[in-house]
Amino acid sequence: MLAAxxxxxxxxxxxxxxxxxxxxxxxxxxxxxxxxxxxxRDLAAEGLCQRVYGxxxxxxxxxxxxxxxxxxxxxxxxxxAAVAAALVRPGGSVILDGGTTALAVARALPxxxxxxxxxHSPTIASALIDHPRAxxxxxxxxxxxxxxxxxxxxxxxxxxxxxxxxxLLGVTGVHPEAxxxxxxxxxxxxxxxxxxxxADTYILASYEKIGxxxxxxxxxxxxxxxxxxxxxxxxxxxxxxxxLGVQVLVAR
Amino acid sequence: MLAAxxxxxxxxxxxxxxxxxxxxxxxxxxxxxxxxxxxxRDLAAEGLCQRVYGxxxxxxxxxxxxxxxxxxxxxxxxxxAAVAAALVRPGGSVILDGGTTALAVARALPxxxxxxxxxHSPTIASALIDHPRAxxxxxxxxxxxxxxxxxxxxxxxxxxxxxxxxxLLGVTGVHPEAxxxxxxxxxxxxxxxxxxxxADTYILASYEKIGxxxxxxxxxxxxxxxxxxxxxxxxxxxxxxxxLGVQVLVAR
DNA sequence: CCTGTTCTTGCACGTTTCTGCATGTATCTT
DNA sequence: AAGATACATGCAGAAACGTGCAAGAACAGG
Numbered sequence: 001m002l003a004a005x006x007x008x009x010x011x012x013x014x015x016x017x018x019x020x021x022x023x024x025x026x027x028x029x030x031x032x033x034x035x036x037x038x039x040x041r042d043l044a045a046e047g048l049c050q051r052v053y054g055x056x057x058x059x060x061x062x063x064x065x066x067x068x069x070x071x072x073x074x075x076x077x078x079x080x081a082a083v084a085a086a087l088v089r090p091g092g093s094v095i096l097d098g099g100t101t102a103l104a105v106a107r108a109l110p111x112x113x114x115x116x117x118x119x120h121s122p123t124i125a126s127a128l129i130d131h132p133r134a135x136x137x138x139x140x141x142x143x144x145x146x147x148x149x150x151x152x153x154x155x156x157x158x159x160x161x162x163x164x165x166x167x168l169l170g171v172t173g174v175h176p177e178a179x180x181x182x183x184x185x186x187x188x189x190x191x192x193x194x195x196x197x198x199a200d201t202y203i204l205a206s207y208e209k210i211g212x213x214x215x216x217x218x219x220x221x222x223x224x225x226x227x228x229x230x231x232x233x234x235x236x237x238x239x240x241x242x243x244l245g246v247q248v249l250v251a252r
Numbered sequence: 253m254l255a256a257x258x259x260x261x262x263x264x265x266x267x268x269x270x271x272x273x274x275x276x277x278x279x280x281x282x283x284x285x286x287x288x289x290x291x292x293r294d295l296a297a298e299g300l301c302q303r304v305y306g307x308x309x310x311x312x313x314x315x316x317x318x319x320x321x322x323x324x325x326x327x328x329x330x331x332x333a334a335v336a337a338a339l340v341r342p343g344g345s346v347i348l349d350g351g352t353t354a355l356a357v358a359r360a361l362p363x364x365x366x367x368x369x370x371x372h373s374p375t376i377a378s379a380l381i382d383h384p385r386a387x388x389x390x391x392x393x394x395x396x397x398x399x400x401x402x403x404x405x406x407x408x409x410x411x412x413x414x415x416x417x418x419x420l421l422g423v424t425g426v427h428p429e430a431x432x433x434x435x436x437x438x439x440x441x442x443x444x445x446x447x448x449x450x451a452d453t454y455i456l457a458s459y460e461k462i463g464x465x466x467x468x469x470x471x472x473x474x475x476x477x478x479x480x481x482x483x484x485x486x487x488x489x490x491x492x493x494x495x496l497g498v499q500v501l502v503a504r
Numbered sequence: 505c506c507t508g509t510t511c512t513t514g515c516a517c518g519t520t521t522c523t524g525c526a527t528g529t530a531t532c533t534t
Numbered sequence: 535a536a537g538a539t540a541c542a543t544g545c546a547g548a549a550a551c552g553t554g555c556a557a558g559a560a561c562a563g564g
Contacts, residue, residue, distance in 0.1 A: 002273065003523095004302075004309055034524065035523060126378055141389070143390050150390050518551105531539080532538085533537090
């Protein structure tokens with residue numbers, strides 16, 4: 001393995017999983033921990049990661065990615081995204097919603113994963129252009145500027161022609177009584193249409209969404225397979241959801 | 253083994269496997285490591301690969317494509333784009349093709365212009381998200397990665413449902429005899445479908461496209477309204493096009 | 505066909521870089 | 535506070551590197 005290749009591997013790992021544990025990587029690649037530590041030190045010197053005891057974390061969003069700064073949960077989203085990305089099997093298909101969390105999922109997909117990604121977000125489509133083995137299908141329609149996705153009748157109609165193994169939906173509110181909610185009525189309808197085209201539907205909800213509600217209902221609890229979140233599993237809202245029969249995947 | 257042949261082999265290897273280990277290639281081809289290293293050094297000097305200790309890695313595609321394309325038309329595209337953008341009237345509608353020139357047109361549209369933009373490029377859709385008064389319609393379909401646009405049957409079908417005042421098409425070749433050409437057969441069909449949905453069709457062609465031809469015919473001259481280029485108006489190819497009845501808009 | 509030139513290639517040599525280990529220090533956990 | 539773990543540093547062997555050089559091939563001109 002080339003030294004530079006190893007370095008790329010580390011950066012990829014950092015982007016996909018949001019963290020690096022020196023010991024694990026050393027064992028995985030069959031090299032000494034010293035080399036890993038040296039690489040991390042160099043990467044940190046270039047501002048490409050943040051060195052911490054035991055490994056490394058992504059460099060502060062302000063430095064590395066301006067867009068990521070707008071994220072409400074600076075390190076929750078990559079974790080949620082990593083868990084969600086793991087639900088996409090090689091050769092499988094996924095319907096990917098729009099939004100920053102879904103974008104994180106797109107970035108967390110391994111570069112060489114062979115899969116089919118169906119999305120109504122031009123942003124996500126752009127982000128996946130450089131995944132050579134990913135088949136990409138974009139659902140057309142009127143672009144709803146607030147969240148940069150296609151919505152409306154044409155988009156819903158386009159969604160009727162696709163099918164996938166799993167649907168990953170972002171929402172703005174996750175509340176035991178209000179259910180899964182979002183801020184726009186057309187967007188809610190679009191999410192319902194997407195969910196209906198997949199065998200399983202998982203909700204992506206970083207911790208700050210838990211316990212909040214937005215105006216428009218997306219789906220009732222029965223229609224979803226699970227919830228992926230980085231909230232504390234002992235959070236009262238999360239426990240309440242589990243009593244409702246919602247499968248909760250906790251990202252750590 | 254010829255030197256040029258060896259060079260091609262290296263580039264192929266780089267594309268297929270994502271890396272080159274000098275020692276391995278030398279053993280495989282039965283030549284000295286020195287020769288491999290020399291080749292890699294030359295390739296790196298041309299920006300075709302990134303030299304690293306032990307071998308080489310692909311030059312980042314973003315760097316290669318972006319630089320290569322920018323190198324082709326250092327400042328012609330913005331000029332062409334400005335002329336093209338002026339064809340979009342307030343309240344009017346435009347079908348915008350994909351590609352770097354069309355992207356330049358999107359960027360050249362005034363921020364507060366009220367118009368309808370129909371496109372099959374997620375990149376262009378993303379670029380227009382921040383135009384508050386522009387209605388944006390995205391044509392869905394299978395994403396053709398090479399040029400980052402939707403193509404194929406679904407995309408052509410989606411195009412049947414829209415109409416616009418003007419269609420702005422990019423091509424890779426503009427030749428008096430070969431006509432307007434591009435490098436992919438599906439892309440050519442998509443461009444035809446787009447052109448058919450607009451009252452007027454203009455071709456965007458920075459000067460380096462003039463006089464060249466690609467494998468697939470897009471449209472015959474009769475179907476287009478005009479050609480927008482930054483080539484010299486006294487260029488023999490341009491003059492020949494004018495005798496064919498093509499309206500040439502020269503960007504200065 | 506011969507000859508001089510240019511280019512390529514492999515080898516030798518000294519230099520640089522990488523890597524794992526050993527050592528002593530810092531930091532975390534219990 | 536003590537043990538465990540992670541860390542930085544120095545060191546030595548190994549590997550990769552660049553450069554100069556000479557042998558050989560390809561080529562142009564006479």
